[in-house]
Amino acid sequence: MKKHYIILVGLVLLGIVYPQMFPGYLSVAITLLLYAGWATAWDILGGWAGQVSLGHASFVGLGAYFVAVGTAHHDIAPWWSILMALVAAAMLAYLWGSLTFKLKGPYFTLSTIAIAEILRLIAINEGWLTGGATGVFIMTLPEPFGLDLFSRQVNYYLALAFAAFTVLIVMLISRSKFGYQLRAVREDEDSAMASGINPTTVKLKAFMISGALTALGGGIYAIFLSFIEPHTIFYLLLSVQIALTAIIGGRGTIWGPCVGALLIVGSGEIFRTMFAEANMLIYGLLIMVVVMFLPRGIVGEPARYLLRRAYAKRAQG
């Protein structure tokens, strides 16, 4: 476990000096860090608790809208609106979870698609609240400690802090009682109940933490874009991408979602410039390779292999 903390500290240090080394590649890095954070947050529910969501764009959107509408329409500082977004996201997760966790497997997944769709329709139709279909511009932002929140550099460090914080939360969960309850519920709900675990409560907690963390990234996303509109932010493809990032990297592993983000955002960037629209082909191929040869994901398979080998080595003395 210690090694994970060392890796995290090392990566954060690397992340801190990155803007000095590659000042021209800040936007890609911000996207990568946001996806790493979102996929890690998604994985708390989708990987550790085994409840696949295809509605996490809802939480991204919730965070983004709170921040954008807060500053543009109500003059609320982003740090306050992000806090409100976290509470709203946790409440949404609680409500949705209470309604749908009786559904199992694919039915829960299908139901999550509806959340983002409902929020998208609200965002389009309730213009007084959300700015409607035309979206919201962030024109001015406060300058805490003289920091310009519009600068790429500041956006980058916010995204870095978000990704690192999310990974840290998952690292803490993975070793805790709660982390084992999540895994137990994922593996077998009846057997978990026989161990005194209430599966619904455990899934609800996971959904709330996952949703709130995703909304946190959404708030940073809004500042980074400084313009949001319902069609792009409550987009099913965004939900799918978040889920795929975690699945390709390795569900239920600490580093899987980050590796997935590196691969998907990184390769996306390279292939988009090389093949334009055909980059979706690469995307499809990547998914097929993982599904066929690495069903536990890029990090999941080797992690499992190492676990088995460690036992075999010890058992042979």
Place this chain on the structure above:
Amino acid sequence: MPSALKADGITVTFGGVVAVDNVSLDVEQGKILGLIGPNGAGKTTLFNALTGFVTPQGGRIHLHGEEITHLPPYMRTRAGMGRTFQTERPFEELTLLENVLVAAFLKEPKRKHAERLAMEVLEKVGLADRHDQPALDLNLARRRRLELAKALAVQPSVLFLDEVMAGLNPPALKEMIGFVRRLADQNLTIVMVEHIMEAIIELSDHVIVMANGSVITEGLPRDVIQDPRVIAVYLGED
């Protein structure tokens, strides 16, 4: 001795089929109740009704004098029930230690303490040397023992064993019988569904024989197996 588990008039129906028909039982603390009967007699359904995995249409269940009839399974575990599953259900992606740790966390919320408890239980069932093996890789006999370890790690006062002896070879069977005996000697109350007569006769303080959802007879193990009605349901009537 006070009653540890008491059930009155348990009835379970699935659609129009009566799987368990008005069954009552009472087990004193530290005693072993054996539940036998041919396949389809309703043993496992009764077992699931007692542990909360099936909702009975009628009847009441008391654990140490407290009514638990309407509690969900995880609340019954917290109230002192531990159970195994007939088809073992390990958390396959987890190691043996982690499997037992999940259950150990119930009474020991601190990881260090829970881990120590889990190791002790693994030691008891003879799996300690495999604590870091993924559960998916276990053979049947060891999966059984892991199942038992998970049930014990919640530190139950009443333990439900669903055919833990089935499929074991003679030395493993002897070992398991000795193990269950020692559990009862430590004042654990045990309800066991079992097909292995040797285990039932050696262990049970009281035996209930079921057929077609009802109790056909009950009593001391030696008396019960000589009962012509019991022989009839097992071997068929002339």
